[in-house]
Amino acid sequence: MSGRVAALDVVDTPRSVRGVTLDRVTLSAPAVLAAATLFVSRLAINARTVVPFDLVALQEFLVPLTALACAGSLIAMAAVGADGYETVGLTFVGVFGVAGTIARPAYVPAVVAIIAGTSVAAGAGLIAERNLRIGPAIVTSVLLGGLAASLGSSLGIAAVTTRSLGTQLTLLGVAGTPIFLARGRADYLAGVVAAGLLVALGIVAPFLLGATGLVAGGIVGASLPLMALAVGGLTITASAALRTHRHAATLGAGLLLFAGVPATLPRALAVVLALVLLVETATGGARDV
Secondary structure, three states, rough: OHHHHHHHHOOOOOEEHHHHHHHOOHHHHHHHHHHHHHHHHHHHOOOOOOOOOOOOHHHHHHHHHHHHHHHHHHHHHHOOOOOHHHHHHHHHHHHHHHHHOOHHHHHHHHHHHHHHHHOOOOOOOOHHHOOOHHHHHHHHHHHHHHHHHHHHHHHOOOOEEEEEEEHHHHHHHHOOOHOOOOOHHHHHHHHHHHHHHHHHHHHOOOOHHHHHHHHHHHOOOOOHHHHHHHHHHHHHHHHHHHHHOOHHHHHHHHHHHHHHHOHHHHHHHHHHHHHHHHHHOOOHHHHOO
């Protein structure tokens, strides 16, 4: 294995608290749970599901909670298991993510810090891996482009154009996430089936798919083939991660599904956390135990 992984074995051994290993899987689990709950609530509201409590009020509570949970996970990773420039990048994203969530005047600095911090953290992880293929670096760059364009639209920078561009780049990046893992025939088969089902849904019920994609995924201006490509790629990633017991990648794939297009802080922080987990898998997964 590369020098980075060997160094991690010495310097970044996961810490334990009362028998619980503080690796990246453990630290990101609360954020994944919060993002999943928010995702389900959005689907339930869109489907007009009858429940004995106010779904809209629940969603309003879950939005900042998800942002704070993702930011907290990133700060915890920086404090426990990161090193060098990655620590700086994760800290920037986490701290400014919290600030942008609780203080509206800090929103613009938070957006800038999230984009810059994610670039530093992801870049540090990728550059440190000597044997890393070019594929993960390209996919990471595409996802960063989607993050920047989507958040840029939230600042009113050519909102319509950048929102659509952010959606398309994000979906392309999601479609490319299988590059982070070793894939098998069963994984590709699962991806083809998932993409086929989405295409079938788009043909049979296009308005339902469009409304669901907008509400649950924040998808704007994306074609059906691109959406199918993203769903297929994400399914391959999840299948490969589950099959090979790469728990960090499994959580990362789930976060990408729950987050959707990162045009808001909660969605953006979830995507950043997912990207960190996937990069960790591609660079050896030393902390994925």
